[in-house]
Amino acid sequence: MTLRFSKMHGIGNDFVMVDARNAPLALDAAEIRAMADRHAGIGFDQLISIEQPRDPSCRFYYGIWNADGSPSGQCGNGVRCVAAWLHRAGELPLGETVRLESPSGPVAVRLLAADRVTVDMGEPAFRxxxxxxxxxxxxxxxxxxxxxxxxxxxxxxxxxxxxxxxxxxxxxxxxxxxxxxxxxxxxxxxxxxxxxxxxxxxxxxxxxxxxxxxxxxxxxxxxxxxxxxxxxxxxxxxxxxxxxxxxxxxxxxxxxxGHTLWMTGPAAFAFEGEWLGMAH
CATH class of the missing domain: 3.10.310.10 (Diaminopimelate Epimerase; Chain A, domain 1)
Known part of the structure; x- marks a missing residue:
């Protein structure tokens, strides 16, 4: 299996971004763990897929998996990288506020610059x-x-x-x-x-x-x-x-x-690559 990816990070929190807009991501936990290995794999904190939205009010959906292959509901540094990735792909212009769908629900993002993003993370839940x-x-x-x-x-x-x-x-x-x-x-x-x-x-x-x-x-x-x-x-x-x-x-x-919380910070591209599969 060959899988194209972008390696990105938000202040050192690093991600493998996979374009799944045209086909669903088909990786099991063992494959994700192999990719996450920093010696024999690519190395990352989370894997993020960019997909078509489930919620029609959102522009895109993103899935998140931890380095051990377990799913995650949200990733603040990751969503900034999603926004920067979508901007580079021609899907998200500077200055426009867009709703994206995370596993835990919608978030709003706005690119202040190609490498700086502000995100409405919703209201903190204390109950x-x-x-x-x-x-x-x-x-x-x-x-x-x-x-x-x-x-x-x-x-x-x-x-x-x-x-x-x-x-x-x-x-x-x-x-x-x-x-x-x-x-x-x-x-x-x-x-x-x-x-x-x-x-x-x-x-x-x-x-x-x-x-x-x-x-x-x-x-x-x-x-x-x-x-x-x-x-x-x-x-x-x-x-x-x-x-x-x-x-x-x-x-x-x-x-x-009663107010939503906003997070602002950078998003950076590191490199592009192809994952050749566990057999390699």
Whole structure:
């Protein structure tokens, strides 16, 4: 099997983009894992297919798979790359706001430049059943037992589940242990992306994210949105925040409950290629 692809990234969060506008993508989890291998494959955090929409109000649909072959509901850095890919393909002009369909529902995107995109990520969902997260009632803070200690965390969905822990030191050795523990915590029945957020000031946050299905990543767009939303709910940050991740910076704007959250950041092409299949 030969499969043409584009390799892209959003501040280091990297993707293989596959054009499936004319034919559905037919890959199983084993093939996706082989492609994701950074030594014997292409290497990526997520695979993204660009397809015809299911929802007629949307211009295109995009599917998302993690490096372990599991499906994902949303990817903030990925949708910016989808928009840039569609622009290069002649499908999305600069300055036009277009609805795209993700596995978790529609999002609106607008290209500010060929390599810079702003995305309406929808309103953060804090109700435990929406995340999903096992809790008796919605709260800004939850006590969560992990690895023999009790942590104070926030929980939110940005189209995929997130757990956010505010910390003072992003270089603390405990993160290597806590990331996988939180990602696979039993109170998140579908797993969660674990974000570790350090508030520098009311408009500046530093963040590291351990993603379900992919592990530690250079950047996580929905993770930046989730961290800002949790911190904003607590009154710790203002309604515009710059989030610095290991791969670069995102701008997150959220005026609070009743408003949608906007994420702005870059999207870049790395190279084009052909995947020749597992036998090769």
């Amino acid at each position: 435990p059943a929406q995340i999903p997260f096992e809790a008796d009632a919605q709260a800004d803070r939850y006590a969560l037992d992990a690895g023999g200690e009790t942590l104070e965390v926030g929980a939110v969905s940005m189209g995929n589940p997130h757990v956010v822990l505010a910390i003072d030191d992003l270089d603390a050795p405990s993160l290597a242990r806590l990331g996988p523990l939180l990602t696979g915590h039993a109170r998140f029945p579908e797993g969660a992306n674990a974000g570790f957020a350090q508030v520098v000031d009311r408009s500046h946050v530093r963040l590291r994210v351990h993603e379900r299905g992919s592990g530690w990543t250079l950047a996580c767009g929905t993770g930046a949105c989730a961290a800002m939303a949790v911190l904003r709910q607590r009154g710790a940050v203002d309604d515009r925040v710059h989030v610095d991740l290991p791969g670069g910076r995102l701008q997150i704007d959220w005026a609070g409950p």
